[in-house]
Amino acid sequence: MSSFQGRMREYPSASIDRFDRDNLLAKAYFLSHCHKDHMKGLRAPVLKRRLECSLKLKLYCSPVTKEILLTSSKYKFWENYIIAIEVETPTQISLVDEATGEKEDVLVTLLPAGHCPGSVMFLFEGVDGTVLYTGDFRLAKGEVARMELLHSGGRVKDIQSVYLDTTFCDPRFYQIPSREECLNGILDLVRSWITLSSYHVVWLNCKAAYGYEYLFTNLSEEFNLKVHLNKLDMFKNMPEILHHVTTERATQIHACRHPRDEDFIRGNRLPCGITAKNGTPLRIISIKPSTMWFGERTKRTNVIVRTGESSYRACFSFHSSFSELRDFLSYVQPVSIYPNVVPMGRSYEDVKKILKPLCRKCSGGGEPIYKPLGKLKRSRNCFSNEEDGDYKDLFDDSYLIPLKQKLKCPQHSEFDNETGALLQERDQTTNTEGTSEPPIILNTQFLECEESNDDDDEEEEDEEASTIHTKSELNSAKEGVIANLSSQLSTGEKACVTESPRWDMFFKAEPVLISETDEDSEVAREQELGSQSPKLFSDSEDGDSTYHPSQTSSQSTHISEQESQGSFLDTEIHLSQNKTGSVKFTNTKDKPLLKVNPDVEDSKNWDLQQGDGFHPDYISNLKYNPTGSLLNNNIKETCSEHLSKSADCQQQEREQNSIPVSKPDSQNTSDFEIPSTPDSESPQPEELNVLYNKLAAGKTVKIEAAKQLRGGKS
């Protein structure tokens, strides 16, 4: 939870993510994203009155954040005072003192934060220096190096201060499995369940907050099933999301909520109350996205943990892990870092201490900074050996020792000076063995027990436990393997076009510009969706292509050993990662992961009565648009414009209108012309050509290829 008080010391007349107390005197407001802990005071009558008396006072945010904010009636009064700034479009803003007429210009740039839809970081540039407020963010390693607007003249900008999301700024949270890794675990779990029958449904126990949308869209895309939500009016102008969610309850994937939803699930009912019509009880598993973290030397285990007969936890994080934060800071090298969050069990001073060695004067040795774009951190393959050789130079290992006692978080003053407390000498380190782990091969088995994230016992115990599980799973999974294999074989080539998740699609205002290849597969998928989705409610014709569990799920209400683990075993996932951070997934058998055509039955199986009095259909007048997008009758013209234009058209329009497009297409190969450091592992152009030709042809890129690209290093 953010404890940022709203103001940065360099630009104190601007208030960010806080709107109470002193912030009532601000000359401009900024909102990084629509989570309540960043909106304190935003709907207070006193602020509303001030707005009404002011001519200049505005709230700046991303277009998506504006859309989400104004969807709530409580914030409607902001309508005339919000200025949406396009992401990655430097915009000059005047901070005007309405009493004196004094003004200060500042250049503000919104950078995608990867936290939830619309979330951004704010880069301020003005006479008082360049500062970065991160809001809440999750960026994978290396992503910061690809943010062009953090660079100038081929080098990273001289950033005075970073106001940092320190939620996981603690070595306890050293690593959190990547988004792709977590998503894939969830996809596998969902696949293993919903393909058993049309009565097998999953309930995603998501918190009432934005940020799970990419999960919904990816699940929807993978299984060709829309995700049931209570309402989706906030997405009415976001076709990329809207297309994948529904208020129609007859689907096998639910993320609906009810005040007593856990009770519903315990009673084997979905929170929305839907039941199967012919009396067959639904078979429900719940999947609770929750953060799982692992220590530096912890052998990372499963991203899915079974917590009960039919309940699972799935790894999921909105925030950067410690190692991701370190990567971010080691690239930006700000002079000062101010934490926005005090991690659980730590004090403000603890965080300052942890951050100290990550400031420029410690990590850079006072040298003048020169960082060619992309120099330090090209995207790493997060599934290969981390080999963070630079880690020990930057980080004092004494902080690896977990705090035994939870320290009460003291209220820190708004502009808390650095304590000046220096780090303890490095010879206190307890962790200098430098053990390098074997390559992590992710498989998506799940643990059938509560998993401990305790750092204290992270060593042998954990490892042993996970090994044992793996063995038992191996022994008991043969049937599932065979079933899954046959399923995969028959589904064939189709899944080759499965793309890596395009997170920015949901985190940026505009649809991301896609390459020709991407677009082709996009079209293919749209056609697929259009043609296949009706099958959800009609008898399946191509039974061959689906996994028919032999005499399977009869008795149990959960995934049996055979049912579940077999499929997991066969989907050991190897990844190769290109420089833009996008990832292709293949399994160990060099076969693509599946797009499942679930063996679903007629909609007559579903009881569609609205008998529970719950679940208001906020948008019931959605039309299917031939372009593949959903369109609300009532929504503004801008929406239909968005919907009917291809990404190409929008690009053309931008160019014609001279709308600044300072964001270069980070998907294209221009990234590879960035100079590399001698010690980095940049692929050679010819190697990249091979890689990209494969990708362009829709082929999967195997880990072997990636290995070659990295010079045989695993």
Add this chain to the structure above:
DNA sequence: GCGATCAGCT
């Protein structure tokens, strides 16, 4: 009645 704050819960 409304808002702020906190405990409890998930």
Add this chain to the structure above:
DNA sequence: CACAGCTGATCGC
């Protein structure tokens, strides 16, 4: 497994 937000109790205005 700890993020984000809801509910309900309490207090003050």
